[in-house]
Amino acid sequence: MRAFSGSLAEMFFRRHPAGRSSPEEAMAERLLAGRGAGPGAPSGHQAVERVLAAAARPATRRELSGEAAAVTAFLRAARANEARARHGRHGRRPAARRPAYKLPAVTAALMMVMFLAIGGTAAAGALPGPLQRLAHTTFGAPAPADSGRPPADGNPRDGHGTVNPATTASRPATTGAESTAPTAGDGNAQGQQEPTSAPAATASTTKTSGGQGDGNSQGNGNSQGGGTGHGKKSGQGIPPTPGPDPTPTPASPTGSVQTANAGRQG
Amino acid sequence: MLGHEFPEVLRRAALGDGAAFATLWRDTHPPLLRYLWVAAGDAAEDLASEVWLEVARRIDRFRGGEPEFRGWLFTLARRKLIDRHRYEARRPETPIADTAPLDRPASNDTVAAALEDISTEAALALIATLPRDQAEIVVLRVVVGLDAPQVARVVGKSPGAVRIAAHRGLRTLAARLGDVGMAPPAARELPTYRRVMAPDPGGVTL
DSSP, X not given: OOOOOSOHHHHHEEXXXXXXXXXXXXXXXXXXXXXOOOTTOOHHHHHHXXXXXXXXXXXXXXXXXXXXXXXXXXXHXXXXXHHHHHHHHHHHHHHHHHHHHHHHHHHHHHHHHHHHHHHHHHHTTOSOHHHHHHHHHHHOOOOOTTOSSOOOSOOTTTOSOOOOHHHHTTTGGGTGGGOOSOOHHHHHHTTTSOTTSOHHXXXXXXXXXXXXXXXXXXXXXXXXXXXXXXXXXXXXXXXXXXXXXXXXXXXXXXXXXXXXXHHHHO | OOGGGHHHHHHHHHTTOHHHHHHHHHHHHHHHHHXXXXXXXXXXXXXXXXXXXXXXXXXXXXOSOXXXXXXXXXXXXXXXXHHHHHHHHHSOOOOSSOOHHHHSOOHHHHHHHHHHTOOHHHHHHHHHXXXXXXXXXXXXXXXXXXXXXXXXXXXTSOHHHHHHHHHHHHHHHHHHHHHTTSOOOOGGXXXXXXXXXXXXXXXXXX
């Protein structure tokens, strides 16, 4: 189907062929352009010409009577435009400065949020292995639970060059409660753990390692001040007595209590 | 028309010069008023004031020559007209008497007046008896001096549709002038159109 590109009116009223306008159309265009019908034109055309010429006459005094009022309104609008532009400039100036003092605050807030988020995740031990290990060595976050190989003995945070009790727990965990003898790590671990070690990790290690894990947990307990009694209980297989229960320290109550429970199980 | 003076006048008016604005106003207000009178009757003065207020607010952002300025001015005027027509359609006034025939000039009276002294008012009144779109287009072409493409931009139609509406308006005027004793314009003396059938749309059945 061939599309028709003109208007609906043009579809019904076509110009003469070959692009030429008819004499009537040419006369109409002459009248509309103000060129007049010309001499010898039909009287009807001349009448239309007179009417159109009268409509296009120069301005009358009455039509121009409102000039003063129009100029007054214009000057008022121009002043308003100027005032608006001035207000716009004043309004933009603080807006341009705003980021200058907002940027450090926003940056600090973002950094604080990131620090808290990463720190919280690290404290919960939920970081990926390498990052958790880095957090562990940097600010004492719990060691990664799935670390296959123990970290180097010379833990700079320990300062004693001893086996990290948290990592030794994985080894005896395979034997479970069958072995009640305290490992060598027990003695070493005692008093070597810094109080800043996260008690939650210590407790979890103790829990999962069964009877032998108690020995490891002693290190943690000692670090909290309650590990000596445990060592005696679990290491020697003596049934738990109510006497020497370790007193939970305010620093790590959870760790001490769990250590005590583990000692009873052993 | 200001001609070569226009750019400088416009520049000074954009800077808030009242004298320059007065020059623009004196040049374009009379045709604006006539256009609005034909299209809106007695509301022409109010509408013209609104148009010039809009011009005063936005003239510093206008870019273009004198024809563009006229086109911009009458586009603003036509928008004001449309707004007014919408407002009147939403809030129709209930006449307390039969004033409807007075809203637009009676063709016989205005033709007689136009033929007597052919004052500007009488000529405009005769044009105002045309259908509104034809009257607007005739005034924009004859009084304002815009050509067909410029009028098409103002009224939002194609140049061909503008030409046809203007020719129809002139034919109607000639017919009315003939009715009151002037030499009656025969149909062959004014633009005549041949009706042609639209191309077959290809068997579309509605």
